[in-house]
Amino acid sequence: MAQYTRVSGSVGLITLQSPPVNALSAAVRQGIVDLMQRALSEPEVKSVVICGQNGIFCGGADIKEFGGQMSGPPLIPMIHAIEAASKPVVAAIEGIALGGGLELALGCHYRIAHSKARVGLPEVTLGLLPGAGGSQRLPRLIGVPAALDLITTGRHVTAAEALKFGLVDQITDHNTVNVAVKFAQRVADQPLDARRISTHPCLCPSDVAVLFEEVMQRVRRTARGAIAPIACVQAVRAAATLPYNQGMERERELMATLFTSGQARALQYFFFAQRAVGRWSMPSGARWDTSKPRPVHKAAVIGLGTMGRGITVALAQAGFSVVAVETQEKQLMEAKQAISGMLERGAKRRGVAPALDKINYGRNIQSVADVDLVIEAVFEDMALKKKVFQQLSAVCKPSTFLCSNTSGLDIDQLACQTRNPELVVGMHFFAPAHVMKLLEVVYGPKSSPLAVATAMQLGKKIGKVSVAVGNCRGFVGNRMLKPYLEQALFLLEEGATPEFVDQVLEEFGFAMGVFRMSDLSGLDVGWKVRLADGLAMPDPTMGQPTRLRQGRRYSPLGDLLCEQGRFGQKTGRGWYQYDKPGSQVAKPDPWLHSFLDEYRARHALVAHRIDHQEVLERCLYSMINEGFRILEDGIAAGPEDIDVIYVFGYSWPRHRGGPMFYAATVGLNKVLERLEHYYQAHPDVPSLQPCHLLRKLVASGSPPIQKWREVIKKVRSQL
Ligand SMILES: CC/C=C/CC(=O)SCCNC(=O)CCNC(=O)[C@H](O)C(C)(C)COP(=O)(O)OP(=O)(O)OC[C@H]1O[C@@H](n2cnc3c(N)ncnc32)[C@H](O)[C@@H]1OP(=O)(O)O
Numbered sequence: 043m044a045q046y047t048r049v050s051g052s053v054g055l056i057t058l059q060s061p062p063v064n065a066l067s068a069a070v071r072q073g074i075v076d077l078m079q080r081a082l083s084e085p086e087v088k089s090v091v092i093c094g095q096n097g098i099f100c101g102g103a104d105i106k107e108f109g110g111q112m113s114g115p116p117l118i119p120m121i122h123a124i125e126a127a128s129k130p131v132v133a134a135i136e137g138i139a140l141g142g143g144l145e146l147a148l149g150c151h152y153r154i155a156h157s158k159a160r161v162g163l164p165e166v167t168l169g170l171l172p173g174a175g176g177s178q179r180l181p182r183l184i185g186v187p188a189a190l191d192l193i194t195t196g197r198h199v200t201a202a203e204a205l206k207f208g209l210v211d212q213i214t215d216h217n218t219v220n221v222a223v224k225f226a227q228r229v230a231d232q233p234l235d236a237r238r239i240s241t242h243p244c245l246c247p248s249d250v251a252v253l254f255e256e257v258m259q260r261v262r263r264t265a266r267g268a269i270a271p272i273a274c275v276q277a278v279r280a281a282a283t284l285p286y287n288q289g290m291e292r293e294r295e296l297m298a299t300l301f302t303s304g305q306a307r308a309l310q311y312f313f314f315a316q317r318a319v320g321r322w323s324m325p326s327g328a329r330w331d332t333s334k335p336r337p338v339h340k341a342a343v344i345g346l347g348t349m350g351r352g353i354t355v356a357l358a359q360a361g362f363s364v365v366a367v368e369t370q371e372k373q374l375m376e377a378k379q380a381i382s383g384m385l386e387r388g389a390k391r392r393g394v395a396p397a398l399d400k401i402n403y404g405r406n407i408q409s410v411a412d413v414d415l416v417i418e419a420v421f422e423d424m425a426l427k428k429k430v431f432q433q434l435s436a437v438c439k440p441s442t443f444l445c446s447n448t449s450g451l452d453i454d455q456l457a458c459q460t461r462n463p464e465l466v467v468g469m470h471f472f473a474p475a476h477v478m479k480l481l482e483v484v485y486g487p488k489s490s491p492l493a494v495a496t497a498m499q500l501g502k503k504i505g506k507v508s509v510a511v512g513n514c515r516g517f518v519g520n521r522m523l524k525p526y527l528e529q530a531l532f533l534l535e536e537g538a539t540p541e542f543v544d545q546v547l548e549e550f551g552f553a554m555g556v557f558r559m560s561d562l563s564g565l566d567v568g569w570k571v572r573l574a575d576g577l578a579m580p581d582p583t584m585g586q587p588t589r590l591r592q593g594r595r596y597s598p599l600g601d602l603l604c605e606q607g608r609f610g611q612k613t614g615r616g617w618y619q620y621d622k623p624g625s626q627v628a629k630p631d632p633w634l635h636s637f638l639d640e641y642r643a644r645h646a647l648v649a650h651r652i653d654h655q656e657v658l659e660r661c662l663y664s665m666i667n668e669g670f671r672i673l674e675d676g677i678a679a680g681p682e683d684i685d686v687i688y689v690f691g692y693s694w695p696r697h698r699g700g701p702m703f704y705a706a707t708v709g710l711n712k713v714l715e716r717l718e719h720y721y722q723a724h725p726d727v728p729s730l731q732p733c734h735l736l737r738k739l740v741a742s743g744s745p746p747i748q749k750w751r752e753v754i755k756k757v758r759s760q761l
Contacts, residue, residue: 044073045095046080052088053226054081055219063101064094066142068114070104074146075115075123082127088230090127091222092150093134094143099159102141105168105310108301117142117174118290121149125238130229134222135159135210140198145176148183151237153210154225155201156218161209164196168313169270169306169697173297175240177277178289182242184209186250186282190257193274240286254279266551268697270309273300304707308699311747312689315682315700322483322498322510325676328491335499336492338443342367342410344430345420346377349447352475353417355384358400359476360504365410366403378403384476407433410442415500417469419447422571427451428459435460443493445469450516453486464490467497470517471506472691480690481506486513507690512677519687521672522701525664525729527568530556531597532727533657534638535589537649540617541630546657551695556661557617558628559693560600561610565617569604578604589645595726599641659716664729666705667717667736673702673754674735674761680751681706703747710736710744 045057056077058064066074074092081090094100103117124131124146133139133147135155144161147153155161163172163180171177172193181189184207192199201213214221235241247253254275261271273296280292300306323329339362343354346368357364358381366381368374382398389396402409407430410416416438418430427446434444443465446456450470457463468484481501485494494510501508511518530543544555554562572578577591578601588598603616610616611626618628642649669684678684685700698704705713714732721730735757739745742753 043069044077046077048084048087049091049223050227052086052230053223054084054087054090055223056081056090056092058092058094058100060104061096062098063138064096064098064143065101065104066117066146067104067107068112071115071117071120075120078124078127078131082129087129089130089132089226091132091134091219091226092124092146093219093222094136096137098137099133099135099139100143100146101138102143102164103174105313108306108310117145118294121146121175122240124149125151125240127151128234130226130232130234130237132222132226132229134219135161135201136218138198141165141172141176142174145172145174145179148176148179148239151234152225152229154212154214154218154222155204155210157201157213157215159201159204159213159218160198161201161204162196162198163193164198166194166196166270166274167309169268169303169309170300171270171274171277171293171297173293173301175290175293177274177293178281178286179239180209181278181281182244182286183239186244186246186278187253189281190253190275190278193278194257194261194271244281246282250282254282266553266695266697267549268551268695269303269305270300270697273297305697308697308703308707311699311703312685312696315685315703316507318680318682319507319509319686320498320502322494323679324485324491324494324510325512326491328494330495330498333491333495335495336414336441336443338414338496338500339363340365340413341500342413342416344407344410344416344418344434346373346381347419347421348473349471349475350417350419351377351381351384352473352477353419353447353471354381354401355388355476356471356504356506358385358397359388361397362400362504364401365413366401367405367407367410368403369405369407371405374403374405388476408437410434411437412439413442415443415445415496417445417447419471422448422451422567424451424455427456431456431459431466435462441465443467443496445497447471447475450520452515453484453513454488457486457488463488465493467493468513468517469497469501470519478691479505479507480519480687481508482517482519482687482691483508483510484513484517485510507686509683509687510679511683511687512675514672514675514677518672518678518684519691521677522665522668522684522688523692525668526661527556527560528597528727528729529660529664531599532595532724533652533660534599535597535642535645535647536652537642538652538657539630539635539638542652543657543661546654547661549654550658550662551698553693561616561618561620561628562626564610564612565600565604566609569601572601590726593726594728595724599638602637602641660720660730662701662704663713663717663720664727666701666713667731667733668729669702669705670735670739671733673750674733674757676758680754681747702750706744706747710740714740 043059047055049055060070081087131150132152133150139147139161165172204210265271277293280289321330341362342365343350344367354366385396453468457466467489470482472478472480483497498508540557547555608615614620614623619631672678681702688694688700689696717732
């Protein structure tokens with residue numbers, strides 16, 4: 043909807059009204075069309091101002107409308123009509139002008155923005171391009187290089203930056219609508235021809251062809267298979283090389299391809315999934331909207347290794363007072379230096395003062411007595427963590443929340459060490475903790491909704507996308523990673539090379555294939571866990587068959603590498619070789635290939651040709667199958683939780699929506715059929731056995747992902 047009022051006698055004020063972000067729904071578009079006609083037909087009205095209610099100009103097209111039949115007046119002619127109007131039209135931009143919202147403003151003759159407003163064309167993040175003339179008007183207004191930057195990245199810019207670009211005409215600290223109304227009065231009689239951006243020439247730098255080539259190469263390199271960024275470059279190239287009308291035609295063609303693409307569907311699903319994870323629930327029925335968090339003013343971090351340092355930085359940067367504890371003097375000094383460096387670099391990037399004074403360092407756990415929340419980040423060892431939790435429980439005030447940054451240990455066992463187990467939750471950060479967006483908030487059987495709500499809110503305050511998950515080995519992310527890693531090793535045993543497996547996964551869109559990723563993380567991390575679990579055998583003569591554990595197939599390949607001291611990048615050798623320890627450039631290693639040949643010969647394994655399809659299906663479907671088990675067990679409340687965890691924590695390509703959305707795209711019956719096929723071929727690999735929920739969903743006619751929760755609920759109620 044939109045509302046019309048006449049202000050100061052001669053200005054027609056059109057206010058967009060569509061909470062929460064005044065998106066351009068069919069009703070809003072109809073309102074704009076009707077009210078523009080009214081303003082133009084009223085002789086007393088000399089100029090028009092367009093604004094949005096509640097301090098928000100416009101969040102762009104209504105994304106909810108994209109899935110269905112589009113109705114109402116289309117955006118392009120609506121914006122053309124505004125630009126062609128015979129009376130000056132001024133956009134009063136408060137809050138945000140994004141996507142179609144900014145395109146609407148670009149159709150206006152003038153743009154006045156509040157100093158706190160942000161503008162941008164984020165369509166690329168939804169698998170689209172600015173298809174309402176934005177790709178043609180923006181380069182005409184601010185030049186090709188700046189337009190390419192904004193359109194291919196989708197980044198939001200501040201009003202100050204927008205003014206520098208010439209994207210807005212004026213910024214104000216006062217009431218933007220009042221300022222815009224006065225401005226509209228002043229320009230009422232001004233000629234409009236020069237204000238119609240579509241009539242401007244597109245000014246290009248002399249080396250524009252080189253610029254497009256460079257940008258296209260960069261975009262292809264970073265897009266990981268996403269098509270929208272490439273189409274964005276093509277659209278801006280059309281603006282730079284074609285007359286406006288032909289450029290618009292090219293924009294339309296490119297948009298038509300994107301609009302119906304699977305990638306756009308995946309990205310739009312992901313947009314809503316990201317927001318859905320904030321509406322968490324627990325199997326007990328506790329929910330985000332009925333559980334109030336308690337404010338946290340002062341926090342503590344125990345253990346200043348890599349994770350503890352990152353967590354301390356994240357907390358301090360968000361304005362929390364932090365007590366950072368490390369019992370070893372040398373470690374403490376090193377950590378202090380590293381944390382200060384991280385804070386200084388971060389502050390320099392953001393143009394603010396480093397939050398060094400937010401942190402108090404200490405070696406004594408007694409110093410956390412008065413904090414509201416503690417995040418334990420000591421070494422991943424249950425006995426050590428239990429000891430720390432006992433100490434914390436004795437030292438801290440009774441109301442302190444005690445959180446563990448474990449990546450997969452049992453939260454309940456830690457809770458049992460404390461006086462108030464209901465205040466214990468897991469807060470699983472991802473390395474580097476001050477950079478990575480994901481936080482798994484893990485509730486155990488005793489965790490209270492208050493503790494979950496508080497950890498979720500803290501996560502939000504430090505800029506994380508927080509997902510509440512249940513307590514099980516590896517939680518969601520690492521639990522699903524296990525079958526994926528396992529399949530990758532089995533593929534090596536059967537004839538593949540690390541390079542081939544990685545190439546297939548990287549072509550799929552992962553930032554790194556499984557072996558390059560393992561080399562980066564360090565092969566010794568998983569090895570230590572397997573040793574502790576009695577899976578990796580330090581001595582091969584100890585009796586267990588080498589490739590079998592508890593009746594299941596097991597690959598000792600990773601253990602054998604570690605026994606040779608090959609821990610990955612840090613030792614200069616792992617699944618690949620590196621020029622020197624710490625180097626990041628992975629090169630195929632002939633030693634490893636001979637090692638695999640010898641290994642296969644020793645175990646009478648006949649290498650066979652493994653193709654792309656087999657690598658993808660075995661690695662991804664085994665992981666997806668575990669995802670269905672996680673849903674069945676109630677560890678994740680819905681598929682969105684899993685997808686958000688995988689995109690933000692495990693570099694799953696966002697334009698494929700996440701593993702569960704991908705399964706829906708492939709077709710659940712196909713995933714089931716292929717898992718059955720592989721399970722038949724490998725009956726000693728239980729992770730390939732299709733789980734009950736997957737079968738149930740297929741039997742229910744493979745409903746769309748938005749309806750899975752209903753089936754999950756039924757399956758759980760039958761357990
Ligand atoms: C014909 C095709 C033309 C396409 C051109 C386009 O315009 S495409 C759309 C371009 N616009 C965007 O990409 C903006 C998307 N929105 C955001 O980036 C953010 O929501 C925001 C506007 C910056 C606000 O962020 P904030 O953190 O304050 O709130 P939320 O993100 O939680 O959003 C609040 C609720 O609003 C819903 N919502 C936001 N934008 C849209 C939108 N464009 N269409 C529909 N709904 C939108 C969002 O889903 C939240 O709803 P909940 O029900 O609360 O989850």
